[in-house]
Amino acid sequence: MQYREATQLREQNPDMARAEIARRVDRPAGAVRGWLVENKVPRVVSGIQTAREHGWINVNSESERFRSLNQLVAWIFSGGGISVDRYTPHFSVDDPLMLAVLSQHFRWLQLDYRRRHPENPEHHLEVVPAEGSAILGRILSILGAPRGVKAQLDNISLPGYLSTVDDEHRRDFIRIYLLNRTTDPEQAGSYIQSVPSETYAHELCDLIESVTPCSATVGHQHRVWVPAEAVHSLAGGANMNIRSGLATAAVYGSLSPPTERAFASTYRRTETPGGYRYHQCYQAALAQEDSKATLAADLGIPESTIQSWRRGSRPYATNSLEQAREHGWLSSKVESETTTSMIALLTWLLAHGALRETYYPIFRSNTDTQQERFASIAETIGLSYNIVHQDDDYRSTEIRPAVGGSLLGRILYVLGAPRRSEPQTTAVLPPLAYHYPRHAKQVADIWCLHYAKMSTSEDISFTLTIPRRTGEQFSDALATLLSDRLNWTISQSTPREIVVSDYPEDTSVPISSYIQ
Incomplete structure (x- = not known):
């Protein structure tokens, strides 16, 4: 806030002395000199800029970026952590399949990563962002991911946003949990291990029951039992290769990708609304007879855009979806x-x-x-x-x-x-x-x-x-x-x-x- 006030004062009053600007924004003269003369930027400002450049702010829940952020939050709960002081996240990976899942999510978030081999050979490989790690950690923390050692947290609870998002995101959350914390999902049902508290275990049960046709139960040492029918449902109905089915469904949202949502999300990747949401807005603008002003307020887009659509223009994502369907490249059967x-x-x-x-x-x-x-x-x-x-x-x-x-x-x-x-x-x-x-x-x-x-x-x-x-x-x-x-x-x-x-x-x- 003080940085913004200082830069605005300089823009509005180019002849104002830096000492006066420093006095007005209540910051040391040296700090103001760094902002106005040396083009230095406070960490919080550069962090916001990084988050905007990667499209991590105001993310539509219909986008692939939100699907990735949601699953990284689940990963922190089930197989990772965020440091208390630096906000640096790390994600445990135990085989190439899980590395493939994580790699795909990092790509949607426009992040590179590096592997960190643990000193203890019995521990899993860890993956950390190669850049922007503290910013990503803060984003995940804001979404509800815990910081520090989860076993030492008394009040750990599932993220609040899970109660407001579509079922597909809740299912993704549980899929990541099953991939990271079950003994063997190929068996007739699975235990979710290392749940930090009984209260939290019951929250997991409620979440599982909200998106599957089965009841989960809390057992000894807060372990959560997930019936085979629920696991198969989350794996897309697969009766074989359950683990890879969970991973495939988590990454793509379907066992027969690519989905229209993922394809459209390659457009307007860092803008709001994103490509798929923009396509949905276009469809709503044509289907509804409300005034441009009402629609603009409801959809969060300019009136001029709605007017342009009603005159015949269409989003790139909409045109491309139609063309991809005509080629037969979308929604094709997986065995085709x-x-x-x-x-x-x-x-x-x-x-x-x-x-x-x-x-x-x-x-x-x-x-x-x-x-x-x-x-x-x-x-x-x-x-x-x-x-x-x-x-x-x-x-x-x-x-x-x-x-x-x-x-x-x-x-x-x-x-x-x-x-x-x-x-x-x-x-x-x-x-x-x-x-x-x-x-x-x-x-x-x-x-x-x-x-x-x-x-x-x-x-x-x-x-x-x-x-x-x-x-x-x-x-x-x-x-x-x-x-x-x-x-x-x-x-x-x-x-x-x-x-x-x-x-x-x-x-x-x-x-x-x-x-x-």
């Missing part, structure tokens, strides 16, 4: 060839491609086999494309969409592809790939297409190379996918080499045709 092809293209970007800041994707290709595979994928989803630099000895051959490139790129972004301006080294395989073996197979196929090489040893089938650009954690994530989901026999000779000695035969896409 369209979804399978999207997973293949997502993996291609992670392996050998790039997503521009405008969401336009570029797929690189080195061989005729790769181009033939891309042609098959493109035919499946109705994508026209151009091949450039094919005869250039100094540049990689690139495959570029001819029509609907940015639409496709937004779909792939929602599924897990980072944009070029975002850190590539923290992008990992998306939860969707872990949940469906068919999609895991697509990941393996595309990775083999680009990086499989025959070994000189007769005892080894082939070796998969992991390029350095993918970061340290990608190799472990891919190894987990191949071994746990596809039952491949693998070993890691180096951190960036996965040796495949055996894999189940699959005649649909013969991997042997990719191996160089």
Whole structure:
């Protein structure tokens, strides 16, 4: 407040002495000199600026950013913490699947992260924001996340906003709890462990019962029993691979992404209302006959915008949603060839491609086999494309969409592809790939297409190379996918080499045709 008053006084009275400005705002002359002469900014002001730049203020509950903030709050309760003095948050991660969940939420919040290995080898890996950590911690604390050691807090309680948001956010909150605090969700029901108090345990029970058809109970040492039917409901009805089902539903809001909300949230990402809410406002403006003034007050948008819409203009998000539906790229069934092809293209970007800041994707290709595979994928989803630099000895051959490139790129972004301006080294395989073996197979196929090489040893089938650009954690994530989901026999000779000695035969896409 004093900083704002000082800068306003200088703007309104450019000849006023700094000493007089300091006297009026009741701050030392040295502090005022720093503001007005040296362009210094108080920490609280810079913090607000950072929060606004990342879109963390006035967040619509319909946006993917709110879904991410809500789940990070749940993570602090169930598998993380916020330091009391510095407000620095940390998030515990126990496997590549949970790292994939966390990574996706950090991308929506426009944050990079770093991994922090605990001194005690029995403790889980910790993830902390690479920048803006104290600001994020304050945001999460304001939303209701506790600071300090939760077991020492007598009055810990669930965030108040959970009573006002839609059921989907309450379900997400419980999903993160189950992922972080249950013994084994694949069993017939699960216990939520390490609940700090009996009162809090009953709050969790009430929350579970409000969004599932079952009753949860409080057991010994405040453990909360969640029946199998409730767990399956939260995992999207999955009866197998419950853990990956919970993770997939938490990240995407659906077991068959991308949702229209997530796609529209790629527009107006740091503005209020955000892309999906803006689309909803447009629909309301056309459906309701109220005056422009009434609608503007109800929707929180200018009257001029409503007038423009009623005269025929439409938000970019609305136009793009319509086009994506026409292509069949939204709301496709998870077992469909369209979804399978999207997973293949997502993996291609992670392996050998790039997503521009405008969401336009570029797929690189080195061989005729790769181009033939891309042609098959493109035919499946109705994508026209151009091949450039094919005869250039100094540049990689690139495959570029001819029509609907940015639409496709937004779909792939929602599924897990980072944009070029975002850190590539923290992008990992998306939860969707872990949940469906068919999609895991697509990941393996595309990775083999680009990086499989025959070994000189007769005892080894082939070796998969992991390029350095993918970061340290990608190799472990891919190894987990191949071994746990596809039952491949693998070993890691180096951190960036996965040796495949055996894999189940699959005649649909013969991997042997990719191996160089």
